Amino acid sequence: MKKKIDVTRIIMGILAVVLFLCLWTLSTREGTTLGKLMPGPGEVFKRLLKMTHTNIGSLTIFGHMLNSLRRVLVGFFLASVCGILLGLGMGWNRKCEAILRPLFELIRPIPPLAWISLAIVWFGLGEGGKYFIIFVSGFANVTINVYSGAKAVDPEVIGAARMLGCPKHRIFTSVVLPSSIPYIFTGLQIAISSSWAAVVAAEMVRSTNGIGWMITAGQNINDMEQILAGIIVIGVVGFLLTTIMRGIEARLCAWSRV
Amino acid sequence: MNQNKNGTKDNKKYILMSICSVLVFLFIWELVTDVLGIFKSTMLPSPVKVFGTFIDKFTNTKPDGATIQVHTLASLKVALSGYLIGVGIGVPLGIAMAWFRKVDCFVTPLFDLLRPVPGIAWLPVLIVFFGIGLLSKAMVIFLSAFIACVINSYSGIKNTRMVHLWVGQTFGATRSQLLFKVAIPTALPMIFTGLKVALGASWNALIAAELLASTKGLGFMINQARGIYRPDIILVGMIAVGITGAILGYLIELLQKLVMKRGWRQ
Numbered sequence: 128m129k130k131k132i133d134v135t136r137i138i139m140g141i142l143a144v145v146l147f148l149c150l151w152t153l154s155t156r157e158g159t160t161l162g163k164l165m166p167g168p169g170e171v172f173k174r175l176l177k178m179t180h181t182n183i184g185s186l187t188i189f190g191h192m193l194n195s196l197r198r199v200l201v202g203f204f205l206a207s208v209c210g211i212l213l214g215l216g217m218g219w220n221r222k223c224e225a226i227l228r229p230l231f232e233l234i235r236p237i238p239p240l241a242w243i244s245l246a247i248v249w250f251g252l253g254e255g256g257k258y259f260i261i262f263v264s265g266f267a268n269v270t271i272n273v274y275s276g277a278k279a280v281d282p283e284v285i286g287a288a289r290m291l292g293c294p295k296h297r298i299f300t301s302v303v304l305p306s307s308i309p310y311i312f313t314g315l316q317i318a319i320s321s322s323w324a325a326v327v328a329a330e331m332v333r334s335t336n337g338i339g340w341m342i343t344a345g346q347n348i349n350d351m352e353q354i355l356a357g358i359i360v361i362g363v364v365g366f367l368l369t370t371i372m373r374g375i376e377a378r379l380c381a382w383s384r385v
Numbered sequence: 386m387n388q389n390k391n392g393t394k395d396n397k398k399y400i401l402m403s404i405c406s407v408l409v410f411l412f413i414w415e416l417v418t419d420v421l422g423i424f425k426s427t428m429l430p431s432p433v434k435v436f437g438t439f440i441d442k443f444t445n446t447k448p449d450g451a452t453i454q455v456h457t458l459a460s461l462k463v464a465l466s467g468y469l470i471g472v473g474i475g476v477p478l479g480i481a482m483a484w485f486r487k488v489d490c491f492v493t494p495l496f497d498l499l500r501p502v503p504g505i506a507w508l509p510v511l512i513v514f515f516g517i518g519l520l521s522k523a524m525v526i527f528l529s530a531f532i533a534c535v536i537n538s539y540s541g542i543k544n545t546r547m548v549h550l551w552v553g554q555t556f557g558a559t560r561s562q563l564l565f566k567v568a569i570p571t572a573l574p575m576i577f578t579g580l581k582v583a584l585g586a587s588w589n590a591l592i593a594a595e596l597l598a599s600t601k602g603l604g605f606m607i608n609q610a611r612g613i614y615r616p617d618i619i620l621v622g623m624i625a626v627g628i629t630g631a632i633l634g635y636l637i638e639l640l641q642k643l644v645m646k647r648g649w650r651q
Contacts, residue, residue, distance in 0.1 A: 139490035147495055164513055225399035226406040233407070236634070237627040238589035241604070243596060244611040244619050249428065324503030328593040331505065339506070343597075346509035354509045358502055365501035 166352045174352040175359060183353065184344060186336055192360060195326050195337040198254065199368075202261025203322045207315055209262075210269025214314070217270075218277020219303055231270065239264035239321070240328050247333060257329050264325035265318035272317070276310025277303055312376040319372050323365045338364070430617035438617040439624065448618075449609040451601060453625055459601040461629065463519055464591045467526025471583060474527075475534025476576060482535070483542035483572075484564055496535060504529035504586070505593045512598060522594040529590040530583035537579025541572030577641040581634060588630045603629075 148168050155167040166174075178188040186194070213231070216223040242263050243256075250256035280303050288298045330339025338361055345353030411432050417423040418431035426434065442453040449456075481488045482496070504525045511521040545568045553563045595604025603622050610618035 136490045139487070140494035143491045143494050144498070147498075221395075221399060222402065225402040229403045229407050230410055236631040237623050238585070238592050238630065240589050240593045240596070241607065241623045241626050243593075244607045245616065245623070247611055248614070248616050248619065320501075324505065327503055328505045331508070332593070332596050342506060342509050346512065349513075351510070351513065358506050358510070361506050362498070362502040365503070369501065 164351065166355065171352055171355045171359070175356045178353075178356060183341055184336060188341075188356075188360060191336055191338050191341050192364060195330065195339065196364070198257045198329075198337070199261055199319075199322050199326045202258045202326075203265050203319055205258070206262045206265030206318060206322070207269055210266050210314065210318070211273050211311055214270045214273025214311075215277050215304070215307065218274045218307070219299060231267075235267050235271070239267070239325055243329060243332050246329075252333050257326065257334070260329045261322045261325050265322045268318040268321060269311075269314040272310045272314030273307060276307030276314075279310070280306050309380055312372075312380055316369065316372050316376065319368050320365060323361075323368055327361055426617070427614050428616065430620065435617050435620045435624075439621045442618070442621055448613055448615070449606050451606075453603075453606070453621070456601060456603045456606045456622075457625055457629055460591060460595065460603045460626075463522045463594075463602065464526055464587055466519070467523035467591075468530045468584065468587045470523070471527045471530025471587065472534055472580060475531040475583070476538045476579070479535040479538030479576075479579075480542055480564075480569065480572070483539045484568065499528075500532055500536075504532070504590045505597075508594060508597060517598045522591070522599065525594045526587040526590050529586040533583035533586050534576075534579045537582065538572060538576045541575025541579075542568050544575065545571045573645060577637065577645075580637050580641075584633055584637060585630070588626070588633070592626060 152167045152169065155162045155165045175188075180187065183191070213227065217227055217231070218224070239260065243260055246256035246259045250259055284302055284306070285298055288302050293301075326337070327339040327342075330337040331343045334340040338357055342354050342357040342361075345351070345357060414429075414432050418426065418429055419433065430438075439453075444452060446452055451459075478492070482492050483489065504527075507528055508521065508525050511524045515521040515524065549567050549571070550563055553567050558566065591602075592604040592607070595602040596608045599605045603626050607619050607622035610616070610622065
């Protein structure tokens with residue numbers, strides 16, 4: 128679907144963004160009702176620049192960003208490992224499926240953020256609870272995708288491998304595993320963006336640093352510029368995370384998208 | 386996976402195993418809480434206690450001021466109002482973005498700016514505009530549902546096969562006929578996927594929004610229970626959230642079957 132370079136598309140896109148910024152500036156100029164509530168884009172941008180070298184709370188904006196990122200990456204890593212193992216196990220072995228699937232289906236419909244309170248009771252207000260929330264947000268997504276990937280292996284291919292005398296564990300490593308990899312990446316892709324959303328929510332509920340905390344702190348001191356700057360950072364980091372994941376996928380799974 | 390021959394006998398065995406697994410799980414849970422006392426009831430209440438609390442919450446308004454039905458209805462009201470607006474705007478916008486080139490060029494960049502920000506992050510801004518009432522929470526849910534709906538309807542329409550459109554054109558279909566008779570029916574499965582994803586996202590956002598700012602609803606109930614160390618009520622709330630979400634998901638699936646079975650032929 129990708130075309131080469133589409134000039135009208137780029138011009139229209141720039142026009143749309145510029146128009147949006149103009150509208151924002153105009154509607155928040157001094158004297159309007161909206162202007163009392165919202166800062167203009169220029170002020171937010173200036174604030175964002177200022178935040179890179181002055182502290183908000185105890186850290187600069189990079190410190191908060193790194194804290195949030197660390198939480199996401201730890202939780203996401205645990206969720207991926209467990210999710211891939213569980214998904215492959217359930218997809219490959221029927222006994223494993225019969226035993227673990229019902230337990231998984233019991234937990235799956237509970238929205239991840241509903242675990243926040245329980246996580247606080249279990250792990251306290253420290254890092255453990257946040258890792259747990261992010262783990263829960265990513266885990267179900269990874270598992271369900273890997274599971275359907277391992278289930279979707281063409282039975283004829285497995286049959287062919289068996290006919291050629293391939294032992295069972297090698298069928299797994301050289302047939303089932305490679306053909307589930309695109310599904311694994313789909314799962315990871317969904318999981319990273321929901322983990323990022325979860326860390327923001329978890330930090331908004333209880334935290335002393337991180338991007339989510341920055342927003343709620345801004346709300347508490349009625350500082351709209353800080354809130355909007357936080358939202359911009361969240362958007363940029365979220366965008367970068369998904370782009371990086373997509374890049375890794377394109378590199379590693381180049382063979383699957385013909 | 387490799388044994389397809391003695392299927393029915395095997396299936397019975399596996400169903401039995403599934404039932405056993407759930408029972409063993411509940412048994413171990415009961416064992417480590419009430420019987421052996423490894424986990425205190427302020428950390429992890431036993432399944433019997435959770436079940437008791439669940440039944441009790443249907444009539445008991447303590448300690449959060451309402452029964453579980455009232456909380457569920459309050460949550461449903463917020464979630465559905467946000468969700469329906471999100472679907473009502475998101476699906477047509479997604480279709481328009483994919484179908485009309487000008488809309489695509491103009492709106493897609495703006496949408497891409499909005500997309501990576503999770504809905505819940507807007508809550509502080511929305512509270513400033515709309516207060517802590519229903520509207521700000523409904524708006525958070527609206528944003529969460531809206532994004533999923535737009536993405537899925539957009540890619541659904543974009544996946545329409547050019548050949549089908551060409552056939553339509555050859556037979557003299559007008560542009561609107563092409564849209565309504567070819568493109569939208571092709572996109573329907575994707576649109577329904579979008580509806581399901583949006584439901585999950587909005588249900589998730591609702592809980593977060595209620596944890597942060599509310600006086601009613603299941604998320605509020607869970608949060609209150611945490612404050613007074615009643616994890617049994619937290620678990621009851623989570624179970625109620627899970628069941629309600631599952632029922633809503635099932636309803637969408639039913640709707641999908643209904644719409645797609647009837648087809649769009651006339």
